[in-house]
Amino acid sequence: MSKFNFPESIMSRPVYGTLEPRSGKAHLMVADAQGAEAIIGLSKADSGLLSKTHIIYIPKGTGDTYTGKLEKLGAAQLYVGPSYEAAKTRLQRTLAGAHMGLQVYLSGTEGLMGQAMLEATNAGIPHTAIQTEHRGSVARRMQCVHCKGITEDVMTDPFVCSHCGLSLFVRDHYSRRLAAFQGVCIDAEDPGNVPASVELYK
Amino acid sequence: MIMQFNEETFREDYTFHNSDWAINRFPFPFHEDSYMYAVNMEQHRGGPEGSIYEKRFDVDEHYVAEMKDRAMVLSDDPLRCQSLPHMTLAGWDLLELIMVSKSEDYPDLFELHRNGDKWHWINKPLGIEDHFTFLDETTLPYGPMEYITRQTQGDFCVLDQRDDNLWMDAGIVTTQADWSLDFDIGMNFFEWHAPVPLAHEKGIFVRALKFLLNIQQGAPARRLNWTMTVNPLLDTSPENYHKWGVQKTEITPENIGRKQYLRVELQTFFRLPRSNGLVFPIRCYLIAFEDLVKIPKWGRRLHRVIRDLPVELATYKGFIDNRPMMLDYLSEFDDGEPTSDGIWPDRHLE
Known part of the structure; x- marks a missing residue:
C-alpha cells in the first residue's frame, strides 16, 4: 500500500478519500x-x-x-x-x-x-x-505567487522556483483553478536568509 | 465641504498624508480596549455627517492619488483585475450601483444622465466623460467592473451566490492586505478565508456567510477590519511581497511614529439586482501612528489592543517582530486612564 494520511489542515486544502465503484454506464x-x-x-x-x-x-x-x-x-x-x-x-x-x-x-x-x-x-x-x-508521492504542484510560474513535483520546503529562482515556502493554501498550492518568498524580510530545506511531511 | 485632493504617492517617496479633517474622520476600528474576531456586521445606512460611513461609497482627499496608484498597479500586473465569464452582468450591476450612488451622494463631483440605455457619465475629479450603452460592453473602454472600479477607491470582490455559498468569481484588487485575487479567484467563502487563524474554530465564517447570503437589495451591511503596514503602501500584495517585505525591517524607535501605519478596511456588502451577486468593496484607510495618537483615546486604546493581542493574530497580521517596538512607542501615549465606549474620537483636531 502507498497511502499517506495527510494531517488535518486549512479548508482550501484538498481532502482525498477512497475510490468506490459507482453505478453508471460510463x-x-x-x-x-x-x-x-x-x-x-x-x-x-x-x-x-x-x-x-x-x-x-x-x-x-x-x-x-x-x-x-x-x-x-x-x-x-x-x-x-x-x-x-x-x-x-x-x-x-x-x-x-x-x-x-x-x-x-x-x-x-x-x-x-x-x-x-x-x-x-x-x-x-x-x-x-x-x-x-x-497514492504514492506527497510531492506538490506549486505556483509561485510572484512570477506565477508552476513548479511540478516539489518535495521540499522551502524550494527554489523553477522559473524566477526565488526561494519559496510551501503553503497549504490551494487553488482548484490553478491546480496548485501557493509558494511565497521565504526571505523577503531578511534577504539571503533561507533556512535549510526539509522534505515535506518528514 | 469642497473637496481638495492631495498630491501624494503611495510608493517610493511616500508623500501620502492625512489632513486634520482626515484624521478626525479616520475609521478607528476598536470599540473597546481589546480585540478578537467577531461577526461585527451592522447596517450600512449612512452615519454621522462627514464620517466615512455617511455615503455609500466614501470619496475623500486621497481619491485622485489612489486612482493613479491603481492604474500603475494594473499596468504592472493586469492579473489584479479578473472576471470569470459568467460575471459580466454582475459587473454592470456594480457599475450602476456606483454611478447612481456617487452622482446622488456627490452631485458636485459626479453626474449620471440616463435616457433609456443611453448613459452619460461625468467624473470631474478624474476628468472623465463617457457616453455608453448600458449592458453593451463594446461601448466602454474596459469591462464594466474594471471601468467603474478604476474610478472608485477600494478593492472590489464581486461574488457569485450559488450552492448556499459565495464564490470569488470577479474582482479588482490593488490595495489588499496581502492576499492574491489571481490565486483566490473561483474559491468559495471558506476556501478564500482558509488561511485566517482562530476564526474558523470560533464559527465566525459560518455565521458571517449565513448573514451575507441573506443580504437584500437596498439593505447593505458593513464592518471594519484592520492590520498594520509599514509606510503608506497601498499595494501590499503577495505578488510583490519579495519587494516590499523588507520594508518591515526598516522600522526604528526614531522613525516608527511616521513609518508605522494602522491600516483599516471598511468592508461593505451590497446585493446586486440582476445577477443576484454580492459586491464586497474593501476600502483601505491608512493613518500614521504619530497622527493616530493625536486623538488621546485612540493612542491609549491602540496600545492596550496591540499589547493584549493573541500571538496568532499578530503573526497572521504580519507585525509580530515589530510588536515590541510598537508597544514602546504607544505606551508613551497610554496614561492608564479609562477610555469611552465606541470608536469615535474623544476630541477633534481643529
Missing part, C-alpha cells in the same frame, strides 16, 4: 504511478466495472510495474501515456464527448489529480462529484 479513471493500485482495487470491488471504463494512466517513474496488471483488467479503453501533458488532450477529448452521468475517478499524486479535476470541472462536472484517492 466511467473514466485517471491515475499516475501508484494510483494504479486504486484502480486495481476498484476492479476487485466490482468485477463488471472495468468493461465500461476508460483508463488514462501515466506510469511516472514506475516503469512497467503496473502496466501489465492494468492490461489484464479488461478495461473498455486503456491508454498508457508518457506524461500528463501528453495525455491532456486525450483527457479533454474524452470529457468533451462524455454523456451525462459519467463517473470520474482520480488517483495518484496531488498534481495529477488536481490537473485532471480541473479538466473535469471545465467540462461541467462539479468537483464534489469527482472521487479522488491519493
Whole structure:
C-alpha cells in the first residue's frame, strides 16, 4: 500500500478519500504511478466495472510495474501515456464527448489529480462529484505567487522556483483553478536568509 | 465641504498624508480596549455627517492619488483585475450601483444622465466623460467592473451566490492586505478565508456567510477590519511581497511614529439586482501612528489592543517582530486612564 494520511489542515486544502465503484454506464479513471493500485482495487470491488471504463494512466517513474496488471483488467479503453501533458488532450477529448452521468475517478499524486479535476470541472462536472484517492508521492504542484510560474513535483520546503529562482515556502493554501498550492518568498524580510530545506511531511 | 485632493504617492517617496479633517474622520476600528474576531456586521445606512460611513461609497482627499496608484498597479500586473465569464452582468450591476450612488451622494463631483440605455457619465475629479450603452460592453473602454472600479477607491470582490455559498468569481484588487485575487479567484467563502487563524474554530465564517447570503437589495451591511503596514503602501500584495517585505525591517524607535501605519478596511456588502451577486468593496484607510495618537483615546486604546493581542493574530497580521517596538512607542501615549465606549474620537483636531 502507498497511502499517506495527510494531517488535518486549512479548508482550501484538498481532502482525498477512497475510490468506490459507482453505478453508471460510463466511467473514466485517471491515475499516475501508484494510483494504479486504486484502480486495481476498484476492479476487485466490482468485477463488471472495468468493461465500461476508460483508463488514462501515466506510469511516472514506475516503469512497467503496473502496466501489465492494468492490461489484464479488461478495461473498455486503456491508454498508457508518457506524461500528463501528453495525455491532456486525450483527457479533454474524452470529457468533451462524455454523456451525462459519467463517473470520474482520480488517483495518484496531488498534481495529477488536481490537473485532471480541473479538466473535469471545465467540462461541467462539479468537483464534489469527482472521487479522488491519493497514492504514492506527497510531492506538490506549486505556483509561485510572484512570477506565477508552476513548479511540478516539489518535495521540499522551502524550494527554489523553477522559473524566477526565488526561494519559496510551501503553503497549504490551494487553488482548484490553478491546480496548485501557493509558494511565497521565504526571505523577503531578511534577504539571503533561507533556512535549510526539509522534505515535506518528514 | 469642497473637496481638495492631495498630491501624494503611495510608493517610493511616500508623500501620502492625512489632513486634520482626515484624521478626525479616520475609521478607528476598536470599540473597546481589546480585540478578537467577531461577526461585527451592522447596517450600512449612512452615519454621522462627514464620517466615512455617511455615503455609500466614501470619496475623500486621497481619491485622485489612489486612482493613479491603481492604474500603475494594473499596468504592472493586469492579473489584479479578473472576471470569470459568467460575471459580466454582475459587473454592470456594480457599475450602476456606483454611478447612481456617487452622482446622488456627490452631485458636485459626479453626474449620471440616463435616457433609456443611453448613459452619460461625468467624473470631474478624474476628468472623465463617457457616453455608453448600458449592458453593451463594446461601448466602454474596459469591462464594466474594471471601468467603474478604476474610478472608485477600494478593492472590489464581486461574488457569485450559488450552492448556499459565495464564490470569488470577479474582482479588482490593488490595495489588499496581502492576499492574491489571481490565486483566490473561483474559491468559495471558506476556501478564500482558509488561511485566517482562530476564526474558523470560533464559527465566525459560518455565521458571517449565513448573514451575507441573506443580504437584500437596498439593505447593505458593513464592518471594519484592520492590520498594520509599514509606510503608506497601498499595494501590499503577495505578488510583490519579495519587494516590499523588507520594508518591515526598516522600522526604528526614531522613525516608527511616521513609518508605522494602522491600516483599516471598511468592508461593505451590497446585493446586486440582476445577477443576484454580492459586491464586497474593501476600502483601505491608512493613518500614521504619530497622527493616530493625536486623538488621546485612540493612542491609549491602540496600545492596550496591540499589547493584549493573541500571538496568532499578530503573526497572521504580519507585525509580530515589530510588536515590541510598537508597544514602546504607544505606551508613551497610554496614561492608564479609562477610555469611552465606541470608536469615535474623544476630541477633534481643529
